[in-house]
Amino acid sequence: xxFFKNSFRFFWRIWFYSWVFFSILVVLPVLFxxxxxxxxxxxxxxxxxxxxxxxxxxxxxTPEITAExxxxxxxxxxxxxxxxxLVDIMLMLVAAKNPAVFVGKKELVKLPVFGYVFRKTSIWVxxxxxxxxxxxxxxxxxxxxxxxxxxxxPEGLVPEENIILSEFKNGAFRLAIEHQIPIVPMTFLDVKKxxxxxxxxxxxxxxxxxxxxxxxxxxLTLNDLESIKKQAYDIIYNELVNDxxxxxIDVLKK
Numbered sequence: 148x149x150f151f152k153n154s155f156r157f158f159w160r161i162w163f164y165s166w167v168f169f170s171i172l173v174v175l176p177v178l179f180x181x182x183x184x185x186x187x188x189x190x191x192x193x194x195x196x197x198x199x200x201x202x203x204x205x206x207x208x209t210p211e212i213t214a215e216x217x218x219x220x221x222x223x224x225x226x227x228x229x230x231x232x233l234v235d236i237m238l239m240l241v242a243a244k245n246p247a248v249f250v251g252k253k254e255l256v257k258l259p260v261f262g263y264v265f266r267k268t269s270i271w272v273x274x275x276x277x278x279x280x281x282x283x284x285x286x287x288x289x290x291x292x293x294x295x296x297x298x299x300x301p302e303g304l305v306p307e308e309n310i311i312l313s314e315f316k317n318g319a320f321r322l323a324i325e326h327q328i329p330i331v332p333m334t335f336l337d338v339k340k341x342x343x344x345x346x347x348x349x350x351x352x353x354x355x356x357x358x359x360x361x362x363x364x365x366x367l368t369l370n371d372l373e374s375i376k377k378q379a380y381d382i383i384y385n386e387l388v389n390d391x392x393x394x395x396i397d398v399l400k401k
Contacts, residue, residue: 153347159206160346166205167233170198171260182267188295191268192246199240207351208234208341210241214358218244218331223296224361225323228333229312229383230300234342234354235335239298242333242356247296250283250318252303270297284322291326301379305344311391312384320376323364330362332379334386357386 171178174194181187181194203210218224226243228235236249249269256266265271270286287297299319306313323330336355343349359382362375 156347156349159349159351163202163206163342166202168260170201171264175260178264182264185293188248188268188293189246195268196240196244199237202237203234203241203354206234206342208354209352210238210354210356212242212356212358215360216358218358220245221294223291223294223326223328225319225328225330226296226298226333227301227319227330227379228335228356229387230302230305231335231339232305232342232344234338235300238335238338238354238356239333242358243296243298243331245296246294247298248287248290250287250297250299283318284325287322288326291328296328297322301376308339308343308345311387312380315376315380317372317376320372320379321369323362324367324369324372324375327365327367330364330375330379332359332362332382333357334359334383334390336387336390359383359386
């Protein structure tokens with residue numbers, strides 16, 4: 148039985164990476180034009196959302212999104228969520244309807260084809276460079292001034308399998324306070340189970356997303372950063388733990 152499961156998972160994973168690579172490659176000539184000028188970014192984001200939905204569909208994933216508060220069109224937000232795998236990108240594209248720019252690590256730029264598009268459309272940061280980290284704030288401010296939103300996975304990395312939720316970095320919360328935009332915490336409940344990093348693991352199925360009540364930053368200062376960071380962390384962590392308890396899964400460590 149394990150042989151058949153692992154065989155399926157092997158071809159399923161190859162199917163995923165092939166779709167990601169070739170789907171971008173096919174539309175790359177059009178993307179060259181669209182991403183050459185940032186005034187077309189909202190058009191790019193619409194295409195990216197269709198791409199994200201397509202990847203999830205061909206992988207056998209069914210997103211189920213519930214919201215405690217509705218996202219308003221044409222308003223800037225700071226979208227944050229827990230991080231488990233590459234599928235988080237597609238799932239966030241589906242959940243975050245407003246045109247938004249991803250902030251991610253420099254290493255993603257090195258990926259073939261996807262890396263080029265990421266470099267041209269997102270804000271990437273070299274965490275080993277203080278200059279790079281400062282430039283993130285300048286570039287984010289420019290995007291927000293254009294009426295876009297920002298997407299950050301505040302853990303900064305995909306935690307190990309035995310970690311429920313890693314400590315949050317300051318960046319998302321600092322940006323949200325400085326620009327007085329609401330923080331939209333999201334919990335991705337199934338990605339770690341459905342598509343974790345280990346190659347011979349995962350299975351098609353539901354990908355539940357819970358959009359929590361927004362954290363307002365109007366009137367806050369950087370003195371409130373730790374408070375709202377803890378608030379966002381606790382919201383997502385508690386949702387993950389409660390879901391695990393409901394499924395009779397042993398609660399791991401933070």
